[in-house]
Amino acid sequence: MIDLGECDYLIVGAGATTLAFLDTLVTELPDDTKFVLVDKKAAPGGHWIDSYGYVQLHQPSIVYGIASKQLEGNWLKCMLTQFMMPWNHRANKIEILKYFADFVEENKKQIDFYSDSVYDFEKSNEDVHFFSSMDGSVSYKVKVNVKLIDGSANENIVPHNSPLQFPVDEEVRVMTTNQVYDAHNENQKEMRTNKYVVLGAGKTGMDAVVYLQRTMKIDPVDIAWVISQDVWMSSLNGGGSPKSHSILLLKYDNDMQKAALEGEEQRSIVRLDKDIMPTVFKFPLVSDEELKLYRNVKTIIRRGRATAIRRRANSKDDDDDGVVVEFGSGDDHSPWEAFAPIDKCVFVHATSPGPFVGSFTAYQPDHQEKKEKETPSIGIFNSEKKMTLNLLFEPPISISVSCLAKIEASRNKGTLDLECMKRLMLARMKMKGEEEKSSSSIDSREDNNNNYTENEMLDALLQQYELTAARPMLNLAVFLSICDKDPLVSMKWMKQNRLAFLGSIPGFKCHVCNGVQKFITKGIIDGKKVGLTEQDMRMLEPMKEQIQPLEGM
Numbered sequence: 001m002i003d004l005g006e007c008d009y010l011i012v013g014a015g016a017t018t019l020a021f022l023d024t025l026v027t028e029l030p031d032d033t034k035f036v037l038v039d040k041k042a043a044p045g046g047h048w049i050d051s052y053g054y055v056q057l058h059q060p061s062i063v064y065g066i067a068s069k070q071l072e073g074n075w076l077k078c079m080l081t082q083f084m085m086p087w088n089h090r091a092n093k094i095e096i097l098k099y100f101a102d103f104v105e106e107n108k109k110q111i112d113f114y115s116d117s118v119y120d121f122e123k124s125n126e127d128v129h130f131f132s133s134m135d136g137s138v139s140y141k142v143k144v145n146v147k148l149i150d151g152s153a154n155e156n157i158v159p160h161n162s163p164l165q166f167p168v169d170e171e172v173r174v175m176t177t178n179q180v181y182d183a184h185n186e187n188q189k190e191m192r193t194n195k196y197v198v199l200g201a202g203k204t205g206m207d208a209v210v211y212l213q214r215t216m217k218i219d220p221v222d223i224a225w226v227i228s229q230d231v232w233m234s235s236l237n238g239g240g241s242p243k244s245h246s247i248l249l250l251k252y253d254n255d256m257q258k259a260a261l262e263g264e265e266q267r268s269i270v271r272l273d274k275d276i277m278p279t280v281f282k283f284p285l286v287s288d289e290e291l292k293l294y295r296n297v298k299t300i301i302r303r304g305r306a307t308a309i310r311r312r313a314n315s316k317d318d319d320d321d322g323v324v325v326e327f328g329s330g331d332d333h334s335p336w337e338a339f340a341p342i343d344k345c346v347f348v349h350a351t352s353p354g355p356f357v358g359s360f361t362a363y364q365p366d367h368q369e370k371k372e373k374e375t376p377s378i379g380i381f382n383s384e385k386k387m388t389l390n391l392l393f394e395p396p397i398s399i400s401v402s403c404l405a406k407i408e409a410s411r412n413k414g415t416l417d418l419e420c421m422k423r424l425m426l427a428r429m430k431m432k433g434e435e436e437k438s439s440s441s442i443d444s445r446e447d448n449n450n451n452y453t454e455n456e457m458l459d460a461l462l463q464q465y466e467l468t469a470a471r472p473m474l475n476l477a478v479f480l481s482i483c484d485k486d487p488l489v490s491m492k493w494m495k496q497n498r499l500a501f502l503g504s505i506p507g508f509k510c511h512v513c514n515g516v517q518k519f520i521t522k523g524i525i526d527g528k529k530v531g532l533t534e535q536d537m538r539m540l541e542p543m544k545e546q547i548q549p550l551e552g553m
């Protein structure tokens, strides 16, 4: 066992989430703050390392990555050498991996990076932490003075690392998107003679449909697509942003269907087929060209989730064996006989769930009732010595975790507005006993003596994002209220942060005062419908007073 001595922060995972968090901490805290960063993979970058070769950001690079460095690079260079306006830049896998690796390398005086190493959640305790190399040959021990930062909560398990979760007969040709990319690079001719069945309609499945047509030049009649549920998507060309949805949700009291239909009219929200009402909203941003390529595919199989892929032995007068996809449940779950013989039919495995699959992005009409039945969130401010990184606002995650790091740095430096936090807490706790209990431990605590710790207050005030009209705006209002004694200072920080719309889009306003005022007006009648709890509603008035200097911004 190697004893590494002490560090200030131990960070689990070196994906986009933790790197954005770490970058802000490095910027905000003194140069002698020591970080130990541990990841199972060989390099920084998380899921991007294992993603298919043609993967690319689906939203502009200008709001993704870390705050201290532009992912799109120098704007003039971007225009002169790539002939591209910087806000149209969407980084590819190579660019993203280099960007993250450079950040860790450039800060190696402060960051000790242990690649190919796994953190041991079971064995570690609040002060002493353990991790070991992936092959188990080396074990490490380190004392953590400030905090453990868990950035593994939204780990993306990409199809490449997770085989299909149902039986598949041996002869069936299944390829991950990575394998399709490699095989096409090796033998384009052979790959063009196949027919393809894409399994899954998340980001990976959508990218596969585009790659097959755009790069491999597969005729769309030779592509079939198994879609278990249709999703609402954001339009890249229609000026859509994840923010548009919160605004529409507020207008329609969280009724996803009405909000999405108006978004569709405004062209900020799109769906694959206008005759089919999606049941889920996820956050892919798709361009008009990509949407056209998806719609080119006419063989769409909507029979729920596939449960098996079987060889179908040939009949006497038929030379080739066929292949059949079986489905489990749903109105029509009859088997689908694929359109090519087994040796010419490639199943493209794109079925891993991807990130943020939990309840909080399931944007459904009965969202409110569903939510109540689901397990409570794991929270962010778990204890004085542990934080779990999660979203505060709509994806991309980068700005959420940069704000969390700013809060952590302010807490560390003693510049949080504790008085304001107490005022908000007291307002939340007023008339205790009459309201339903919230998932937050402090809001349901019986022995309220008002002596809340900083962590308890943060845990109650800043809650994990959920797809409701109110939560993202409320989190923003809380952040601006408490991060510094002067909300103008927090706002200035936000405006200078390239990861925030406020920072990256000239003239963009967050209208936070307006938002809080709207919640106050709505709260009396139907606050719950937009996702506000009783406790949230009670802190709106003192919060409005606190952020008053931000009126009009």
Ligand SMILES: Cc1cc2nc3c(=O)[nH]c(=O)nc-3n(C[C@H](O)[C@H](O)[C@H](O)COP(=O)(O)OP(=O)(O)OC[C@H]3O[C@@H](n4cnc5c(N)ncnc54)[C@H](O)[C@@H]3O)c2cc1C
Pocket (backbone or CB within 6 Å): 012, 013, 014, 015, 016, 017, 018, 038, 039, 040, 041, 045, 046, 047, 048, 051, 055, 056, 057, 058, 059, 064, 117, 118, 119, 120, 121, 151, 152, 154, 155, 156, 157, 158, 203, 204, 354, 355, 395, 396, 397
């Ligand atoms: C194909 C694809 C495309 C995407 N495109 C976009 C996009 O364009 N825009 C966008 O905003 N989002 C996109 N996403 C979402 C993406 O998940 C987030 O942007 C972000 O990368 C999530 O990063 P993460 O760090 O939370 O997770 P990951 O990238 O999965 O990183 C988690 C890391 O934690 C490590 N880890 C886990 N447990 C341990 C342990 N015990 N010990 C040590 N290490 C551990 C893992 O090895 C991993 O490296 C995409 C996702 C996928 C799959």
